[in-house]
Amino acid sequence: MYKFLFGPVPSRRLGMSLGVDLVPKIVCSLNCVYCEVGKTTELTLERKEYINYHEIIAELTSYFKNNPDPDYITFSGYGEPTLNIRIGDIISFIKKHKPTLPIAVLTNGTLLFDKNVQESLKEVDVLLPSLDAATESVFRKLNRPVKTLELEKYINGLISFCKNFKGKIWLEIFILPGYNNSLSELIALKKIILKINPDTIQLNSLDRPGIIKSLRSATSEELQQIVDFWNLDNVEIISAVKERKKIQSYRKDIESTILGTITRRPCTLDDLEKILGIHSNEINKYLSVLDSDNKIEIVTQKRGDFYQIKKNKHCKI
Numbered sequence: 593m594y595k596f597l598f599g600p601v602p603s604r605r606l607g608m609s610l611g612v613d614l615v616p617k618i619v620c621s622l623n624c625v626y627c628e629v630g631k632t633t634e635l636t637l638e639r640k641e642y643i644n645y646h647e648i649i650a651e652l653t654s655y656f657k658n659n660p661d662p663d664y665i666t667f668s669g670y671g672e673p674t675l676n677i678r679i680g681d682i683i684s685f686i687k688k689h690k691p692t693l694p695i696a697v698l699t700n701g702t703l704l705f706d707k708n709v710q711e712s713l714k715e716v717d718v719l720l721p722s723l724d725a726a727t728e729s730v731f732r733k734l735n736r737p738v739k740t741l742e743l744e745k746y747i748n749g750l751i752s753f754c755k756n757f758k759g760k761i762w763l764e765i766f767i768l769p770g771y772n773n774s775l776s777e778l779i780a781l782k783k784i785i786l787k788i789n790p791d792t793i794q795l796n797s798l799d800r801p802g803i804i805k806s807l808r809s810a811t812s813e814e815l816q817q818i819v820d821f822w823n824l825d826n827v828e829i830i831s832a833v834k835e836r837k838k839i840q841s842y843r844k845d846i847e848s849t850i851l852g853t854i855t856r857r858p859c860t861l862d863d864l865e866k867i868l869g870i871h872s873n874e875i876n877k878y879l880s881v882l883d884s885d886n887k888i889e890i891v892t893q894k895r896g897d898f899y900q901i902k903k904n905k906h907c908k909i
Contacts, residue, residue, distance in 0.1 A: 594651045596643055598669070600662040601874045605720075605762070605794075605830065606696055610655070610662040611874070613669030614676035615642045621672050621702040623736040624724075625804045626768055628876050629670060630861070635738045636675070637703065645678040649685055661693055664718075668698040670872070675703070680712025687715050696720060702741055705749025713753075718760045721750060723788075724772055726780030734771045751787050763790035764830075767797050767810040767818060782822050793827045795819065799880035805892065846870070847878050851887065851901070858891060858900035 600608040616634075619642060623632035665686055667673040674697075676682075683695055694717040701721030703709045713719060725731035731743040754761050765781065767773055772781070785793060795818060798809035812829065819827045846868075853859060853867055861879075865872050879899060882888045889902045 594655065596648050597651050597655055598870070598874055601666075601877060603664075603666075603877075606666055606718075607663030609664045609666040609696070611669055612648065612652075612665060612667050612673075612682070613643070614648070614667060614673040614679055614682070615669070615671040617670035617872075619671040619675060620700070621675065621738050621741060622700050623803075624766075625734060625736065625771075626766060626798055626807060627803055628799065629872055631803050632671070634671075637738050637741060639675055639677045639703070639706070639708075641678050642676050645681060648678075648682055652682075652686065653689075656689060661690065664694050664696045665690075666696045666698060672700055672702070673697060674699050674709050674712070677708075680715075683712065683715050694718065700735075701750045702737065702746050703749070704753040705745050710753050710756075714757070716759050718762060719753075719757065720762045720764055720794075722764045722766065723747070723750065723781070723784065724766045724768070726772075726777055726784050730772050730777055734768060747784055751784075754788050754790065760792075761788070761790040762792045762794055763788060764794045764796055767795055767815060769808050769810050769814065773810065773814065773818070778818060778821060782824075785822075785824070791826065793822075793824065794830045795827065796830050799876075799883070846874075847882065850875065850878055850882065854888065854899050855901050858898035860896045860898055862896070864899070 596613045598611040598613065600610045603609045618627075618630055618632050619634040619636065620632045621635070621637050623635055667679065667683075673679055679697075686693065686695060695715070696718040697713060697716050698720045699722070701723060704721065724734050725743060728743045731737065731746075737746075763785065772778075795815050797815060798807055815829045819829065849868060850864065853864065859867065861872050861875060864870070864875050868875065879888070883890075887902055888899050891898045891900060
């Protein structure tokens, strides 16, 4: 059992992806209303060694010795990975010992204005930054950043980094109806996208409840309308949850274990993480499929959102 590595997780975009967690739960520069991991517990732009470098290296060394190579090593997890000041050193270690193993970094992109962050990510094969807002008001309402972070600085850092980056840029834009899907916001987003010039633009939306309970997921029709409106050749929709279980790496045993657990008693995401010994990012992949298949339902109580078997729904476990 590893403390800072999780998976490999079945990913539609990255195949069998070994996750590397560089910050505690949930340290981030944003507190997005749609976050499925939960509310940010430490909202910050301070970079430091949140998790000890040598502990992460020890786990990676053990994994490489005892397991086959995944399709990707992905820096993601509980919070914003670029907040860890040793991320570049860890990337360099992987490239030295596994030079053919591609590295992906899932980042909100808010620290890319920092030259040290830019330097630390230069060996990455795929960077997956996010950008959900083109105006300050939407940024504050949707992403709820640390007070000292301005959208203009965030966007300029993203544009600057992408101009010099030699790897692939897959820009993710999370569409949330009522927040960032107005005509004016979509026009402004397109202008920024053209300046960033990513290899791919990936539209995503809500799979399950975020922090605010009244949120609604964008429908496939709404997402397609945005694709048509932007009229760009490199836009794709990545919110097709049901396709996830078709991935070869999708594990039916994990799905069955989750169903078996919540059949006995409803559980929160934190409960499932402790019971199953699986990282919440991995559990979320399976919960999204089960929810899409109408096998589970969510009941909100004082302690949070509880997952339980769908009432009057027969599930084969």
